Amino acid sequence: MRRHRSSREIAAAVFFAGLACATLGGMGQRCLPVAVVGHLCVDLAPRLREAAVLEPGRLFDVGPLGVSLGGCVANTGSRLLELGVDAHLAATVGDDDLAEVVRAAALRSFGERVTLDVEPGAGTSYSVVVEPPGQDRTFWHHSGANDAFTGGTLPPGDVVHVGYPSLLPGLLAKDGTPxxxxxxxxxxRGSTTSLDLAVVDEKSAAGQRDWADLFARVLPLVDVLSPSLDDLLSALRIDPGTTPRLDLADELAGRLLGWGAAVAVVSAGAEGLVVRTAGRERLERAGSALAPRAEAWAGRRFRRPVIAPRRIVSTNGAGDAATAGLLAAVAAGADPETAALVAVTVAATVIAGDRVTPTLLEDLVTPAPTTPSAPGDPAAGAAPSAPLLLPANQPRGRFYRGGAAIGAFRGTGAAEEFTPEDWVGSVTCVRGEPGIGETSLPDGVRLRDAVAADPEGWLGAAHVAAFGADTKLLVKLLDAGQRLPVHAHPHDDFAQTHCGTAHGKAEAWYILSPGEVWLGLARDLDAETLGRLVTEQDIDTLLGAMHRIPVAAGDRVYVPPGVLHAIGQGILLAEVQEPEDLSILLEWRDFELDGATDGHLDLGFPLALSAVEHSARSREQVEALLTRADDPGPGLPVAAEEYFRLDRHDVRGSAELEAGFAILVVTEGPLEIGGVPAPAGSTLLVAAAAGGLTVRGNGELLACRPPVAR
Incomplete structure (x- = not known):
């Protein structure tokens, strides 16, 4: 169920949906979202009529001052949005007056798609762009608050682009650990990673760094690297001599691959650019945008000439424009040649002072075929033989607040408000919104479709014999940014009879942060009384009639179908449940929803409330629904095992996981699970075909499974 949106939100949604449709309508597939983080500044560009020199005492007559956002985040982000890509941006500003200029300009250009962290006491970064007629530009740059940027906020995106690390000293501190x-x-989280550089000032701290050593450590984690030749020459302190620039670019692109990058695109300015790519095995580890097209991208080496602009207005931002074109094409599923063509086309358009439009991708890009699948490859529907790391899957516009605690738990930074649920390993849609909430695998195939194609590989023969191709499972991370409303869920029989669904909704919680919950009635409420409390929204009386229970991290709570419950503000939990989205809402007074219309599963409240438990449970009966953190048993109360299982595994050195379909949540880490690195906060999907798995490291994980097949 979604909250009601304001007219401003709806207008913004229509605008961006229009961009996306204009861009992708002829492409027959979706363009993956892109996150851009890193360097942001204000560009101050006086229009010069002659060469500028510093001559004491002389007054130079100059033209108007251009004021615009600059740096990778603004330049690359704006071009991506013009191309119709769903781009989200993050950077750091100071707390000075110039920050207000940046904030106002960012709001005009990007709206709510940009996150600006504030560094107290720092000045906002700016550049004076000196560009005399007929000459290349010179920059007078103040790094300011960019010095404090460490990437704490990581916006959503299947492609994550980091811009200008040489101008972000906080990112390079401690030998580049941040x-x-x-x-x-x-x-x-499964994203394709991208990195762009800037020319390195040899007198700066970045200029004193051993960039060859840094590249050797960082580039195995970089899937797309798009520097200019000058960036590389300055960083590696190479004298180009008389070697042709494209030959140099080709040689250095090869070095970047040797250091671990999957794709190196090196621009040599007016001479063109060089594209070199690693082998298929490396491309198959290159995230959700490239891995499915590893075959089309693997082992490529070619040069791409530039496109001459129809006029030259300014070369400022041309490199970022080329990177934006490259990333947009990657996100749209293009092959390497087409991606290079889009890059030089966008650069030429920007140099000419023309606006990039969404139709550019539509005109140029036909998605490359996905990589042919080997047995066991989920791209063919066959179940994978190794665990799959899953990115966050947080449906937007839910009716209650939350999301930040999920970002902190996963280590992905801030999240949008009203994204309080992360649907993990989901074959379930948000009620009334087809497709929303379902999990897609790294190749873009829906988990629902993959399981249907190979049910025994995913679920195991015994499970399929007992339950068919039904996973019987949905796992969520839930962040209660406000107390959730009082509600209940129907039993299987009621749901099948009245809602037409395969399941009702039993659920259980593993508490990750402490708080309090309301669970079950402490006194009887007959149908008339309960209906009156709902109609009048007498929430104080309703909560007063329920058991209020403190919970600690590590506690497990089983919520049977029909039992009234509410989750207190501030609680973060992992929830295991039957795979349905069915809630009977008894409270909506302080929430952004129309409960009188949407709270009763389209059945009317008299019938819906008949699925709710009216009888009181004693305190002892309620406590029997809890397994406390200090209980030696690893799982849920026994009654829950009719519907699902959840086992906590404390790993000290190594541990073994039994074979079978499972959704894993790493609550402490890092761990290595079946050879797959899994940091704290990660979630993984395990098929039965993977067999038993060895877990190594020191930490804790939750293994969520369907009921035992009998």
Whole structure:
């Protein structure tokens, strides 16, 4: 169920939906979203009529001052949005007056798609762009708050692009540990990672760094690298001599692959660009945008000439425009040649002072075929033989607040408000919204379709014999940014009879952060009384009639169908449940929904409330629904096993996981599960075909499974 949106939100949604439709309508597939993080500044560009020199005492007559957002985040992000790509941006500003200029300009250009973290006491970054007629530009740059950027906020995106690390000293501190951490977090959620550079000032701290050593450590985590030749020459302190620039670019692109990058696109300015790519095995680890097209991208080496612009207005931002074109094409599923063509086309358009339009991708890109699948490859529907890391899957516009605690738990940074649920391993849609909430595998295939294609591989023969191709399972991470309303869920029999669904909704919670919950009635409420409390929205009386229970991290709570419950504000939990979205809402007074219309499963409240338990449970009966953190048993109360299982595994060195379909949540880590690195906060999908798995490391994980097949 979604909250009601304001007219401003609806207008924004229509605008961006129009961009997406204009771009993708002729392409027959969706363009993956892109996150852009890193360097942001204000560009101050006086229009010069002659060469500028510093001559004491002289007054130079100059033209108007251009004021615009600059740096990778603004330049690359704006071009992506113009191309119709769903782009989300993050950067750091100071707390000075210039920050207000940035904030106002960012709001005009990007709306709510940009997150600006504030660094107290820092000045906002700016550049004075000196560009005399007929000459290349010079920059006078103040890094300011960019010095504090470490990538704490990681916006949503199947492609994550990091811009200008040489101008972000906080990202390169401790031998580049923050940059490594940022790339690991992006990779852990299945994103394709991208990195762009800037010319390195040899007198700066970045200029004193051993960039060859940094590249050797960082580039195994970088899937797409798009520097200019000058960026590389300055970073690696190479004298180009008389070597042709394209030959140099080709040689250095090869070095970047040797250091671990999957794709290297090196621009040599007006001479063109060089594209070199790694082998198929490396491309298959290159995230959700590239891995499905590993065959089309693997082992490529070619040069792409530039496209001459129809006029030259300014070369400022041309490199970022080329990167935006490259990433947009990657996100749209293009092959390498087409991606290079889009890159030079967007650059030429920007140099000419023309606006990039969404039709550019539509005109140029036909998606490359996905990689032919080997047995056991989920791209063929066959179940994978290794665990799959799953990115966050947080449906937008839910009716209650939350989302930030999920971002903190996963290590992905801030999340949008009203995204309080992460649907993990989901074959279930948000009620009334087909497709929303379902899990897609790294190749874009829906989990629902993959299981249908190979049910025994995913679920095991015994499970299929007992339950068919039904996973019998949905796992969520839930962040109660506000107390959830009082509600209940129907039993299987009621749901099958009145809602036409295969399941009702039993659920259980593993508490990750402490708080309090309301569970079951402490006194009887007959149908008339309960109906009156709902109609009058007398929530104080309703809550007062329920058991109020404190819960601690590690507690497990089983919520049988029909039992009234509410989750207190501030609780983060992992929820295992039957795979349906069926809620009977008894409370909506302070929530962004029309409960009188949407709260009764389209059945009317008299019938819907008949699925709710009216009889009181004693305190002892309620406590029997809980397994406390200090209980030696690893699982849920026994009554829950009719519907699902959840076992906590404390790993100290190594542990073994039994074979079978499972959804894993790593609550402490990092761990290595079946050879797959799994940092704390990660979620993984395991098919029965993977067999038993060895877990190594020191930490804790939750293994969520369907009921035992009998």
């Amino acid at each position: 940059l490594l951490d940022l790339l690991r977090r992006a990779s852990a």
